[in-house]
Amino acid sequence: MNFGRLLRSAPTLWGLAGFLVVLAVWGPWIPTFVLTLLINLLLFASLAYSMNFIAGLTGYVSFGHVVFMGTGAYAWGYVVGTFGWHPLAGIVAGAAVGLALALGIGSVALRFRGVYFAIATLVTALAARNIILVIPALGDGQGIILNLGFEPLTWFYTIWVILGIQVGLTYWVTHGRIGYGLRAIKSDEDAAKALGVDAARLKLFVFAFSGLFAGAAGALNVWTLSGVFPEPAFDLLFSLQMLAMVIIGGMGTLLGPLLGAVAVYLPHNYFLTVAVGAEFIVIGILVTFFALVVPQGIVGALRRYVPTLRGIIE
Amino acid sequence: MADASVIVAQVIFGLIRGILLGCVFALIALGLNLVWGIAKVVNIAHGELVMLGAYGAYFLNLFLGFNPLLTAPIDAALGLAAGLGFYFAILHRELRGKEAITLQSEMVTLVATFGLSLAISNLANIAFTGNFVGIPFDAGSIEIGFLQIPLAGIYVAVLSVVIISLTHVLLNRTYLGNAIRAYSQDIPAAKLMGINPTAVAAIGTGLAFAVTMAGGAFLTTLFPTGINPYMGALYAPISYVIVVLGGPGRMWGSLVGGLTLGIVIDVGQIFLGVEIAYAVAFLLLIPVLLLRPEGILR
Numbered sequence: 001m002n003f004g005r006l007l008r009s010a011p012t013l014w015g016l017a018g019f020l021v022v023l024a025v026w027g028p029w030i031p032t033f034v035l036t037l038l039i040n041l042l043l044f045a046s047l048a049y050s051m052n053f054i055a056g057l058t059g060y061v062s063f064g065h066v067v068f069m070g071t072g073a074y075a076w077g078y079v080v081g082t083f084g085w086h087p088l089a090g091i092v093a094g095a096a097v098g099l100a101l102a103l104g105i106g107s108v109a110l111r112f113r114g115v116y117f118a119i120a121t122l123v124t125a126l127a128a129r130n131i132i133l134v135i136p137a138l139g140d141g142q143g144i145i146l147n148l149g150f151e152p153l154t155w156f157y158t159i160w161v162i163l164g165i166q167v168g169l170t171y172w173v174t175h176g177r178i179g180y181g182l183r184a185i186k187s188d189e190d191a192a193k194a195l196g197v198d199a200a201r202l203k204l205f206v207f208a209f210s211g212l213f214a215g216a217a218g219a220l221n222v223w224t225l226s227g228v229f230p231e232p233a234f235d236l237l238f239s240l241q242m243l244a245m246v247i248i249g250g251m252g253t254l255l256g257p258l259l260g261a262v263a264v265y266l267p268h269n270y271f272l273t274v275a276v277g278a279e280f281i282v283i284g285i286l287v288t289f290f291a292l293v294v295p296q297g298i299v300g301a302l303r304r305y306v307p308t309l310r311g312i313i314e
Numbered sequence: 315m316a317d318a319s320v321i322v323a324q325v326i327f328g329l330i331r332g333i334l335l336g337c338v339f340a341l342i343a344l345g346l347n348l349v350w351g352i353a354k355v356v357n358i359a360h361g362e363l364v365m366l367g368a369y370g371a372y373f374l375n376l377f378l379g380f381n382p383l384l385t386a387p388i389d390a391a392l393g394l395a396a397g398l399g400f401y402f403a404i405l406h407r408e409l410r411g412k413e414a415i416t417l418q419s420e421m422v423t424l425v426a427t428f429g430l431s432l433a434i435s436n437l438a439n440i441a442f443t444g445n446f447v448g449i450p451f452d453a454g455s456i457e458i459g460f461l462q463i464p465l466a467g468i469y470v471a472v473l474s475v476v477i478i479s480l481t482h483v484l485l486n487r488t489y490l491g492n493a494i495r496a497y498s499q500d501i502p503a504a505k506l507m508g509i510n511p512t513a514v515a516a517i518g519t520g521l522a523f524a525v526t527m528a529g530g531a532f533l534t535t536l537f538p539t540g541i542n543p544y545m546g547a548l549y550a551p552i553s554y555v556i557v558v559l560g561g562p563g564r565m566w567g568s569l570v571g572g573l574t575l576g577i578v579i580d581v582g583q584i585f586l587g588v589e590i591a592y593a594v595a596f597l598l599l600i601p602v603l604l605l606r607p608e609g610i611l612r
Contacts, residue, residue, distance in 0.1 A: 061421060061424065061425065063358075108604070109600075111604070113417065114417045114420050114424075115356040115420055115421075115424055116558075118356075118424060119356070119554045119558070120599060120603060123551055123554070123555060123597065124596075124597070124600075126551055126592075126593070126596050127592075127593035127594075127596040130589040130592050131589070131590065134589050236547060240428065240432055243425070243428070244429070247425055276439065276444070277436035277439045277440065278436065278440065280433070280435075281432075281433045281436045283429075283432060283433075284429045284430060284431070284432030284433030285433050287426075287428060287432065288426045288427075288430050288433070289429075290429075291422055291425040291428075292407050292408065292426050295422060
């Protein structure tokens with residue numbers, strides 16, 4: 001690939017890469033408090049890119065994405081707690097379990113369209129949580145307590161790597177043959193199939209990526225919580241926030257999930273001292289507003305109403 | 315043999331409780347079924363309506379001393395108003411002038427109601443506090459042999475079935491019902507017959523909300539301390555499963571789905587424990603969608 005051409009043709013990709021490089025170089029000097037905030041922001045962004053793979057690229061809205069986070073988290077807790085694996089190896093295990101589960105769930109649930117897919121994924125997540133609650137090896141619903149210490153820099157670079165891979169993959173998927181196929185599926189699946197797009201395989205392909213990264217992010221999330229407990233691991237609010245970030249940022253765009261993550265993450269800190277759950281009122285109203293008035297999200301709206309940005313952001 | 319008879323007794327009791335619960339579940343799901351069947355809108359904020367109905371009953375009982383059964387009509391009136399407001403504030407934007415409801419519109423309303431659900435439950439958490447509350451209501455019980463069946467449960471189950479029947483009659487035997495069904499089948503044709511699509515969709519949504527909130531009020535008699543701001547997170551998925559089981563747009567389907575779910579949950583608990591019983595009830599949706607996507611009724 002011509003490097004100079006890529007530089008000129010993909011300003012958003014280079015902007016994101018620059019942002020990540022600045023973060024990486026600055027890393028060791030970031031004050032610890034800011035670092036913990038950044039870890040959470042990057043975790044949210046990673047979840048948003050994960051959701052973007054399926055909801056953004058194919059239009060299949062999943063309400064149960066937390067199932068990959070939760071099982072990834074429990075896989076991490078199991079291999080680290082029972083087999084004494086290194087936590088980083090545990091993240092790989094979480095990603096592998098997320099991938100396997102996505103292939104399993106996806107091969108069934110991706111047959112359902114629209115609201116049926118949304119509902120099928122939702123009930124799967126609820127059922128998975130209830131099943132994990134009664135498995136003795138996974139703490140019988142009490143959770144797995146691990147005390148691994150406070151290592152913000154390790155967490156930071158781990159989530160940094162995960163996010164970097166996701167941004168690269170999103171660019172690769174959207175700018176190739178696969179991207180054309182996915183856009184065709186998003187606008188009209190039957191027409192796409194008639195034109196020879198292997199819809200079932202493409203959907204499963206991006207859903208698998210989605211599950212893999214959600215599993216990895218879920219594992220990292222519980223590493224920062226020093227233990228795996230059913231409530232934070234399978235908190236349905238994660239599913240909903242993943243969706244909210246993609247909707248607010250812009251479905252299927254490269255920059256959108258990051259903007260959405262900022263929009264969803266900031267209220268968390270701002271409303272921390274106001275009232276419990278107040279941030280979700282703001283996020284909920286934002287989602288309703290975007291769905292009805294700005295369905296293309298922040299990035300889509302900017303591209304539409306600011307012509308000069310059309311060639312720059314995607 | 316003592317063990318076996320204990321299990322049989324438990325199963326019979328679970329079955330009766332499951333049937334009573336299933337009737338109320340059916341009423342709650344009927345509200346979702348109506349909006350889903352008529353306007354092709356899957357209301358993700360459905361669970362929050364159940365929650366508001368339950369809180370309506372709780373506050374009417376707390377401040378005015380209402381019997382929870384009598385709060386249902388007041389809840390229903392509030393629901394009707396909320397439904398009309400919801401239609402014109404949210405759905406009308408998306409459905410206005412549409413000749414057919416496309417997948418795109420379906421997803422827009424799905425996401426919009428999802429945002430509402432998040433906002434409403436957390437607003438309720440701040441307004442009502444997160445404590446579990448309930449209505450002290452005991453209408454006595456009848457004894458059949460060793461079984462004690464609470465009368466309140468029988469009342470709400472019977473009332474639920476009556477409301478479902480009335481809805482069925484309304485939809486099949488009246489002009490309004492014909493108009494609603496015509497709208498749900500073919501919007502341009504309904505317009506040619508002189509039916510105002512906006513009015514029909516708005517009334518249908520109002521009706522659905524009224525039924526749902528009444529269902530929330532009935533639920534308070536079955537779960538004495540079950541009212542809390544996040545209760546919708548349980549009743550919404552239950553309603554989706556029931557509607558898919560019975561088939562969207564089929565009123566009797568809700569009753570069949572509700573009874574199935576009530577029995578699976580209450581009898582399943584005896585053998586599998588609460589968690590797995592609910593997991594099985596939720597996962598019932600998958601084989602039904604795969605094998606009989608139009609619902610289990612013919």
